Every structure is written in structure tokens, then in C-alpha cells.
Amino acid sequence: MSRIRNLFGLVLIGIFTTILFIINVFFSFDSYTTFYNDNKDVKKHLVHTLSENIYYSEPLNSLLNYTGFETGYGFFAPNVSSDFVLVFDVTSATDSLIIRRHFPTLRNKESIIRFSTFFGSFLELLEDSTSNFDKNYTQIFLKQCALDIKKEYPEASVVKTKLYLYDFPTLKNYKENSEVVYFKISEYEF
Amino acid sequence: MNFKSLKNAIYHFFYHPQKEQEISLVFFRIAIGIFCLIHFISIWSDFEILFGKGSIIPWDIKSLLLSTNFITLSEICDFCETCLSISISQTLLIFKISFVILCTFIVFGFFTRISALLLLILQLSYIKEGIGFVYGVDNFTSMSLTYLVLFPNNNKLSLQHFFTRGKKISKQAYLRVFQLHVSMLYFFSGFDKVLGFNWRNGEAIWKAIHLPHFNHDFQFNFSWLADYPWLVVATGWTAVIIEIAYPLFIWLSFSRKAWLLLTITLHLGIALVFNLYFFSTMMLIWNLTAFMHIFNKKQHSQQKIKPS
Numbered sequence: 001m002s003r004i005r006n007l008f009g010l011v012l013i014g015i016f017t018t019i020l021f022i023i024n025v026f027f028s029f030d031s032y033t034t035f036y037n038d039n040k041d042v043k044k045h046l047v048h049t050l051s052e053n054i055y056y057s058e059p060l061n062s063l064l065n066y067t068g069f070e071t072g073y074g075f076f077a078p079n080v081s082s083d084f085v086l087v088f089d090v091t092s093a094t095d096s097l098i099i100r101r102h103f104p105t106l107r108n109k110e111s112i113i114r115f116s117t118f119f120g121s122f123l124e125l126l127e128d129s130t131s132n133f134d135k136n137y138t139q140i141f142l143k144q145c146a147l148d149i150k151k152e153y154p155e156a157s158v159v160k161t162k163l164y165l166y167d168f169p170t171l172k173n174y175k176e177n178s179e180v181v182y183f184k185i186s187e188y189e190f
Numbered sequence: 191m192n193f194k195s196l197k198n199a200i201y202h203f204f205y206h207p208q209k210e211q212e213i214s215l216v217f218f219r220i221a222i223g224i225f226c227l228i229h230f231i232s233i234w235s236d237f238e239i240l241f242g243k244g245s246i247i248p249w250d251i252k253s254l255l256l257s258t259n260f261i262t263l264s265e266i267c268d269f270c271e272t273c274l275s276i277s278i279s280q281t282l283l284i285f286k287i288s289f290v291i292l293c294t295f296i297v298f299g300f301f302t303r304i305s306a307l308l309l310l311i312l313q314l315s316y317i318k319e320g321i322g323f324v325y326g327v328d329n330f331t332s333m334s335l336t337y338l339v340l341f342p343n344n345n346k347l348s349l350q351h352f353f354t355r356g357k358k359i360s361k362q363a364y365l366r367v368f369q370l371h372v373s374m375l376y377f378f379s380g381f382d383k384v385l386g387f388n389w390r391n392g393e394a395i396w397k398a399i400h401l402p403h404f405n406h407d408f409q410f411n412f413s414w415l416a417d418y419p420w421l422v423v424a425t426g427w428t429a430v431i432i433e434i435a436y437p438l439f440i441w442l443s444f445s446r447k448a449w450l451l452l453t454i455t456l457h458l459g460i461a462l463v464f465n466l467y468f469f470s471t472m473m474l475i476w477n478l479t480a481f482m483h484i485f486n487k488k489q490h491s492q493q494k495i496k497p498s
Contacts, residue, residue: 068332078386
């Protein structure tokens, strides 16, 4: 009985580790092609397609989602994503600056880290093929942040919201020019 | 090696009981319980603005991004409001208190598997809905809770064991699965990095240490590194090698202690420079659970316990 149970255990372990391996192969291919190949029409490698089909097959995908195993592990890979900086200028009716803020009021450091993770979705705005949904979603997020800040200042009339792409000079160029460049991506008034 | 000896080797690898390794899963249970508790409390006062009804991203907008049918926090609140006449703020308070109680149950080993399952449901209910405000550590928390549901870990230092002495079973197979997962995790993390040319020329590590939302606590000035670009390149390659070679050197007896220490150093570095304390702590817990027993002097004296 114990032998059968052990054998069954080994089969389960084999299935589990194979699934883990396939998920990781899929994410490696996916992050690689996303980084190096912006053209979505490029034919995918057979292994990429196979691993993708397995990853998205049901009920496996749901099971992975319910257990947290749906993730890849390429932290900061293959490239470190660009980051963004938000500026909220709270102004009065006479257009004088009351305060400049970068975040809504968050009391904990961990909350700020969580809030900053949203900035990754701003990368979508840099692509030519950005959907209206992504644009609207970002705008709703910025508006909600601005309104959250605005309600803290009774004298506030408008919150000028600007989103900048943060561009730190590369290691190669740093000695010639060490200035950080902020590219304005979008600007709203709420 | 013939088929029989291969079969024996596999059986030995997964099922040969080693008493010293039992403590690893108990450590995992207690560490994850404490981790979940502290991590949740760390956003207690901002929970509403990140995940509650008054969230920056409204619940109905969040629901548009949900890919799988989860029981979401907003649905729990709606159900409590319409069917049980409990207000949303009261539901959120009950939710938060339940979360803390379940973490405590896990720490003390009180119905760990059921507690972990309930905690996983609660955790998924807000992280899957609040998709914009979650990061890697949340996935690791979900996976850890799944492992707590699957792994037997109440044999020591648990209330359940105190009241009901269950039969002793070998934990070897469970620990082996976890070790394989950790090894695979690091290999792919390193492999994905080495695919990026920016990791090979040092630009990735240079960019990472200068990201605007990191390095706030100690505010290290890394500009001097521009005078020694080879050092940046070497640091990037060191991170890649530690990760990609992890599955090899962590399993070789002569290098495993050194590799575990190198990996711990890597995560301490991430904690110090990027201030990602929770993520680093989670990775330390995973590493220690998987391989902490290698520091046990008695590891070669394998005491027999009842194999499963």
C-alpha cells in the first residue's frame, strides 16, 4: 500500500515540476519576445506556442491563478523597465500653487511600494498601439489620485496632474551628462 | 546506471526519511504565518485606499481586469450588505480581523491547513481585484499558503499536535518538491536576465539602482560607480551567476553552504538598496526552508522515522 502511495506521489511530483518548468519556459519566451520583438506579427517559436497553449489551457490556468503559481520569476529581466514620476500641483482659484505632491496620502511605506507598482501600466501609453481602454484606465487612475489629494485642501480649485517618464542617464553616458531627464507623457487638470 | 538503481536513487531522494529536515517545514509554517501577519498589518491603515470601496481605482473598474472568477473583496462586501445587512466598513473590519486571526492560527499550528486555505481565499479576494497594487511578493504569499495547505507541518511546535498527536509521516518528499521549485525559480530568474543585453553590459543594474522609487531609506549615492563601470558589470554578472548556477551549486555538497550564503547576501542587498524588505524576507524564508538543514551538524546521522 505504502509503495503504491509512494509511486502515486512520484507521479504527482513529476506532473507538478513539469508544469512549473513549462510555465517558466513560457514566461522566458514571452518576456524575451516582448523585449526584443515589438512586432506582434512575428511568428512565435514552436516551444513558445506550445508552452503558451498549455499555460492558458483550462482548468490548468484557473488552478494556477487560484494558487499563485501563475507567475514567472524573471525579476527585472530581461530588462529593467523604465519608471515614471507623477506630479500633482494643487492650485487655488487664483492659480497659485498650494502644494506639490507625488502620491495620494499613504501612511505606510509598503503602501507606497504597492502604489508605485501601478506605474508599470503607464508603459502601455508609450506604445503606438495603446488601446482606448488602457488610456481611459490610466486617466481614471490619475483622476482618482488627483481628487483624493484635492479633498485634503479645501482651498484647492484645480489639481494639475502630470505624468513624466523618468530617464536616468546610462552608465555609458553618465560621465558626459549626469542629468536626469523627465519626458512629459500626459497632462490633465482635475 | 541501470533502471533499478535509478529507481532506487529516485525513491531514496524523495522518500528516505531524515528527521533533521522535519524542522524545515515547521519553520516554513511559522515564518509564513508571521510574514503574512506583518505584511498585512503594514498596509492596515491604507487598506481602504488601495483595496477597499474608497480605493483609488474603483471596484467596478477593477472588475474589468479580472481574468478568472475569483471571490472578490467587493463581492464579499456586497453579499454582506445585501444579505446580512452588514455595512461595507464593518465587513472590511471583520475581513481584516479574520485575516489576522488566521495568520495567528498558522503561527501556532492550529488547524493550519484549513486556516491556510481560508487565508488564501481572503488574500486572493483582494490581490486579484486590486491587480494594479500587487507585486511579486503577493504571488509568493499565495504560493506559500498553497504549500501550507498541501504540506503536513503540524508535527512540531503546534497546538494541534499538542491536543491530537497525529501519526508521524516523512516530510522528505514535500521538502524535495519545495527544493526543486526554489532551484527552478532561481535558474529561470538568472536565465531571463542573461537573455537581456542590458544585464550583460551592466546597464540593467545601473538603471535598477537609480530607479526613482527605490533607495529612499538609506539613499546610497552610487554615482561614483560611473568611474568604475567594470564594477557595475561585475555586480550584474554576479547576480546572474548566483541565480543561474543556484540549481547546480546548492545541490553539490562542497558548495551548498557558500551558495546559500551568497543568495542570502543577494537578498539582503536587494533589501538595503531597493528597500523591498518584504520581498527579500519572503525569498529568505524560501531559501532557509529549502536548505537551512545543511547547517545542521547532525544532518548525516539519519534517524529512522516511519516513512509514508
